[in-house]
Structures are given as structure tokens and as C-alpha cells.
Amino acid sequence: MEAIILAGGFGTRLRPLTYTKAKSLLPILNKPMIFHLIETLPDEVNKVVLAVNYRKDQIEKYFKENDCGKETIVNDEPKPLGTGGATKFAERHITGRFLVLNADVICSLNLSEMIKIHKKNNAMATISLWPVENVSEFGVVDVKEDGNIVGFVEKPKPEDAPSEFINAGAYCLEPEVLDYIETGRLISMEKEIFPKIIKDTGRFFGFKFTGHWMDIGRISSYLEVHRFLMREKNIQNFQGENNSINGFLKQSCIGNNVSIGKNSNVESSVVYDNAIIGENVNLSGCVIGENSKVSNFSNLKDTILGDNETLEEETSLDNKAVWTQPKPEGYPDKQIGNPIEK
Ligand code: GDD
Ligand code: MG
Numbered sequence: 001m002e003a004i005i006l007a008g009g010f011g012t013r014l015r016p017l018t019y020t021k022a023k024s025l026l027p028i029l030n031k032p033m034i035f036h037l038i039e040t041l042p043d044e045v046n047k048v049v050l051a052v053n054y055r056k057d058q059i060e061k062y063f064k065e066n067d068c069g070k071e072t073i074v075n076d077e078p079k080p081l082g083t084g085g086a087t088k089f090a091e092r093h094i095t096g097r098f099l100v101l102n103a104d105v106i107c108s109l110n111l112s113e114m115i116k117i118h119k120k121n122n123a124m125a126t127i128s129l130w131p132v133e134n135v136s137e138f139g140v141v142d143v144k145e146d147g148n149i150v151g152f153v154e155k156p157k158p159e160d161a162p163s164e165f166i167n168a169g170a171y172c173l174e175p176e177v178l179d180y181i182e183t184g185r186l187i188s189m190e191k192e193i194f195p196k197i198i199k200d201t202g203r204f205f206g207f208k209f210t211g212h213w214m215d216i217g218r219i220s221s222y223l224e225v226h227r228f229l230m231r232e233k234n235i236q237n238f239q240g241e242n243n244s245i246n247g248f249l250k251q252s253c254i255g256n257n258v259s260i261g262k263n264s265n266v267e268s269s270v271v272y273d274n275a276i277i278g279e280n281v282n283l284s285g286c287v288i289g290e291n292s293k294v295s296n297f298s299n300l301k302d303t304i305l306g307d308n309e310t311l312e313e314e315t316s317l318d319n320k321a322v323w324t325q326p327k328p329e330g331y332p333d334k335q336i337g338n339p340i341e342k
Contacts, residue, residue: 003045004075004090006083006101007034008053009333010168013218013310016306016323017287019331024103025062027272029229029238030255033216034059034103038068042112046070049093051086052079054331074243084187091178102188103171106225108211109170116173118161119209121147124203125194128211129189137217139167139190141206145238149204154190165206168213185224219304223285226253226270240273247277 011023018026020214024034034137038048042093052059060074075090087100097118099111111127119125127149129141134157142151143164151162167190178198180193187193198204214225229253230238237249247264254260255272261279269286271277277288278296289307294300298315305311306323 001044001096001098002043002049002090002094003099003101003104004049004051004087004094005037005101006051006086007059008051008056008077008080008265009104010054010080011104012332014216014222015331016304016321017219017289019325019328020289020307022052022058023216025055025058026216027255027270028106028216028222028225029253030240031177032062033106035066035068035264036121037101037103038070040107040109040111042115046114047074047093049090049139050074050105051077051090053270073180080186081184082186082188083192084181084189085185087189088178088181088183088187090148094175094178097174098172100171100173102215104216105213106216106229107168107170107209107213109168109209109213111170113209114170114207115172116218117147118205121205122203123172123205124174124201125197126172126205126207127194128170129165129206129208131164131170131208132166133164134162135164135166139194141167143206147205147207148202149198149206150202152190152194152198153339154188163237165208165341168209169215216289219287222268222287223268227251227268228329247281252283260319261311278313 009023009025011018014023019166025032056076061126064223073093077089081089083322106323123220139154140156140161141149143149180196181187214221218221239254240258244259245255246262247260250267252266253270257274258271260277263279264277267284269283271288272290274295275288275293279299282299285302287304289305290309292305293310295311295313297310297313300317302319303317304321309322
């Protein structure tokens with residue numbers, strides 16, 4: 001069975017980190033988020049099709065150098081095709097019933113169980129469901145007691161949301177679903193395809209699960225998932241190798257070859273490889289990019305420093321994203337495909 005992982009988004013809400021890195025390769029506890037996802041795939045999935053475009057070279061390189069235990073195919077779209085278009089573009093690799101997974105979700109979903117329920121219901125499509133309060137940022141379903149989904153609205157206004165259950169970003173699909181998707185254009189699975197399947201077949205089901213679910217769409221959820229996983233592992237901090245830590249860490253994740261100077265406090269933050277944090281620095285709720293430097297006596301709160309940036313001594317920043325280099329060519333100003341309508 002194949003699993004298509006949708007990993008071609010720009011990750012605009014995670015910039016400036018995504019100016020230099022593919023969103024799916026952003027590390028969570030020093031391991032790319034897509035790797036966490038692949039670890040949750042059941043044994044019956046033997047092939048992973050990585051649906052990519054933006055920063056596909058990085059993804060290709062990563063999977064060449066790191067074995068994820070499954071056959072992986074990098075399926076490079078000529079241009080962003082959206083969640084539906086990217087799925088259609090992977091059609092030649094699909095041999096039967098298949099999975100489609102958003103690359104930016106960390107959760108406790110048991111995919112084997114979902115596949116079982118899909119078969120039991122004789123469904124055309126089964127999607128994972130999770131309850132949230134802020135439904136407007138997600139796809140929302142109208143779901144019956146028996147799991148049958150009779151309506152799907154992508155990013156509705158709160159008053160138009162049919163329930164509190166959202167599309168949690170994992171689908172089990174019959175190959176016939178591919179016949180609903182046109183070739184070669186930007187198509188949103190959520191906006192165009194799901195409503196059609198619901199209407200035409202009535203065989204569209206939801207699978208609710210318990211445990212945890214996080215969409216790593218924003219910096220706040222990116223930091224939150226670190227805190228959550230550290231709590232789950234019962235550890236105070238997480239660290240890679242070759243670090244020189246002379247300050248204090250609290251609920252933070254540190255990459256490799258990082259140096260943290262005397263009297264510095266790093267709290268609820270993520271520091272990438274080769275970063276240099278000077279002396280008497282305070283970081284709280286920050287992400288510090290690879291090869292970046294925060295000089296002595298700086299205070300940063302809720303601030304993101306992109307890769308290869310340097311802050312001079314005594315810099316004070318609150319709730320800022322620092323990026324002084326040119327933006328990558330073609331990088332959009334806002335989310336494409338499924339934006340939240342304002
Ligand atoms: N290959 C490819 N091509 N992948 C894409 C493209 C594309 O053009 N556009 C988006 N993706 C990937 C993203 O990288 C991400 O992994 C996934 O598709 C979903 O896109 P997002 O841009 O992250 O969408 P979202 O978070 O706003 O909403 C989606 O996820 C929610 C759950 O997290 C929707 O599926 C919602 O319905 C859902 O509730
Ligand atoms: Mg997302």
C-alpha cells in the first residue's frame with residue numbers, strides 16, 4: 001500500500017524558517033517533522049510517495065542520506081498543484097487503496113485502525129477527525145453518529161461551521177477518488193474534491209481518535225509540539241551532539257554544535273545547529289536559526305531568527321521575526337491553495 005505525503009507547501013506561516021528550509025524538514029526534537037510522521041505509518045504501507053515542489057532538493061537529499069525504513073519516491077510537481085493536484089500527480093505510483101497525509105501534522109492517530117474502519121464501511125474515502133475550538137483554520141465536517149460525513153467546508157466562518165470536528169489531515173482513499181481530480185491544475189482536495197465525493201457517492205466517512213493532534217502550521221504550534229513531546233518523554237530539555245552549554249536551559253531543544261555562553265537563559269525555545277548564543281543572553285519562546293548568532297546581553301522574547309542571521313550585542317526584541325536577507329524567488333506572500341479567508 002502506498003502513502004502519499006503532501007509536503008510541497010511553502011509553509012508561509014512559518015517564515016523566515018521556511019525561507020531556507022522545506023517545511024516538512026523543520027526539525028522537531030532535532031528530527032524532521034516528516035520523519036515523525038513516517039514513523040507512524042503501519043507495516044502495510046511499503047511505499048511512501050513524497051509529493052513535493054518547493055525546496056524539493058533538500059527533501060530528496062535528506063531521504064537519500066537517511067533511511068526511513070520504507071521505499072521512498074520523490075514526486076516532483078512542475079508547479080504547485082494544491083493538495084488535490086499533487087495527489088493526482090502521484091497517480092502513476094498508486095496500485096490500489098492508498099493513504100494521503102498532510103506532512104505538517106504530529107498526532108497519535110492509529111492508521112491501521114482507520115484503514116480497518118474504512119474497509120468495514122466500504123468507504124470511498126475515510127478521513128481522520130479531531131475536535132477543536134478554533135474551527136475556522138481548518139476543514140470542518142458535518143458528521144453523523146455512524147461516522148458518515150455528509151458535508152465538508154474548508155475554513156468556514158465560525159457561524160458556518162457544521163461541527164467542532166475538523167479534518168485532521170490523514171485520508172484513506174479508494175483509487176476511484178483519483179478519477180474525480182483533473183490533471184495538471186491547482187486543485188484543492190478539500191474545497192473541490194471532498195464535497196463532490198460526498199455528494200456523488202455518500203461513501204465518505206470520518207474516523208475520530210483520541211490522544212494528541214497538532215498541526216504545525218505556525219510558530220506557536222511549532223514550539224508547542226516541542227514542549228508537548230518533551231513532557232511526554234518526561235524530559236526537561238532535548239539536546240543533540242557537540243554542544244557547549246555554559247548557561248541554563250529550561251524546556252528547550254538544542255541542535256548540534258551549539259554554543260551557549262555564561263549566564264544565559266534559554267527557556268521554551270528551539271535552537272538550531274551551529275548557532276551561537278553569547279553570554280548574558282535571555283531567550284524565551286524563540287527559535288534561533290542554523291548558523292545564527294545572538295550576541296552578548298541580548299534579550300529576545302517570542303522571536304524567530306532565520307538561518308544565517310546575526311544580532312549585535314544588547315539587542316532587545318519582542319514578538320519579532322528577523323530576516324535581513326533577500327526572500328527566495330517565487331516565495332508567495334501568503335498561503336496558496338487553502339488560505340483562511342479574512
Ligand atoms: N505537493 C504539494 N503541492 N503539497 C502541498 C501543496 C501543493 O501545492 N499545497 C499544500 N501542500 C501540503 C502542505 O505542505 C501540507 O503538508 C499539506 O499539503 C496541507 O496544506 P496546508 O497549507 O498546511 O493546509 P492547512 O494546514 O491550511 O489545511 C489543511 O490541513 C488541516 C489540518 O492540519 C487542510 O487539509 C484542512 O482541511 C485541515 O483541517
Ligand atoms: Mg497545515
